[in-house]
Amino acid sequence: MKRAYSFVIIGLTVLSSFAQKEGISQKKQTEINKEIARNFYQDLWFTDNTDNYSKYVANQYVVHDIGDRKNVTELAIEQKNIADFFWENGEFESKIDYQIAEGDLVATRWTGSFKGNTLFGRIALETKHPISIINVFRIKDGKIVEFWNHRHDIDTPQTLKFTIQGLIVGLILAFIPTVVALRLRRKLRLLLSKGI
Template sequence: MKSIHLALIFIFFISGVFSQEKNRTRTNQQEINKEIARNFYQDLWFTNNTNNYKKYVADEYVVHDIGDRKNVKELAITQKNIADSFWENGYFNSKIDYQIAEDDLVMTRWTGSFTSNTLFGRIALETKEPISIINVFKIKDGKIVEFWNHRHDIETPQTLKFTVKGFAIGLLIALIPIMLLIRVKRKLKVIRSKRQ
């Protein structure tokens, strides 16, 4: 009976050691994944080292973004191209607020503002107020394989900018038929004057 108790104690002890080792390994991997995410931001968005994109992004990844980019497969170079388009038009002033990791997912909340040095950048990209963004990366074999993007610019002037742009586009679309109508009216006037 004593040997059964010793065997059970040994089994519980060994399972506890393996459990602790598994938790320690998982925690270490989560810290490594958070570092991959931090370095991704540092190189592509906080400094203009976009050629380092291959260090962080898998050759092909899935993106869940705003607009039409939902559940879309993209090549790694796409992240470089997006970052380059920003860097060609200005620069970021950004910082990571915090990160949370669980299993192969890393959530990063970062805040940034963009200062433009081009006309296009001032119209389309510049932010007077900092915008908070939450990205969630799925990391596999040391690379980002899936990417969720959530911007928090609803309460900033960005929303007004998009509203004004939408109004301007709508106004332009409405002016086209009016211009055509005016043109047709002038032609009819010329035709009537020739008949008289």
């Protein structure tokens, strides 16, 4: 009987040891995943090393973004293309605020501002105040395989900028049919005055 208890105690000790080792390796993997996410930002967004995209992003990944880019599968080169677009039009000044990781997911909140150096960059992309963004990455085999993108620019003048831009585009689009209608009205009056 004492022998049976001894085997049970030894068995539980061995299982406990395996569980502790597994917990340590998971914790280590979580830290590795956080480092992958940090380096992704440092190379592509915070400095202009966009050729390093393939170090961090799987050949294909799924993105859940604002607008129409929801549950879209893209090639890794798209991350380079997006970063290059911004770097060609200006410069980022950004920093990581904090990261939270669990399992294969890493959430990073970062704050950045963009200073345009082209006309398009100054008009469409430049930010007067920093914008906070939260990205969640799913990492598999050392590469980012899924992105969730959440911007927090609702409380910034950036929202007003897009509202004004939308208003201007709307006014231009409304102006065109108004001009056409006025011309047709003038032609109709001319025809009616001639009795046709």
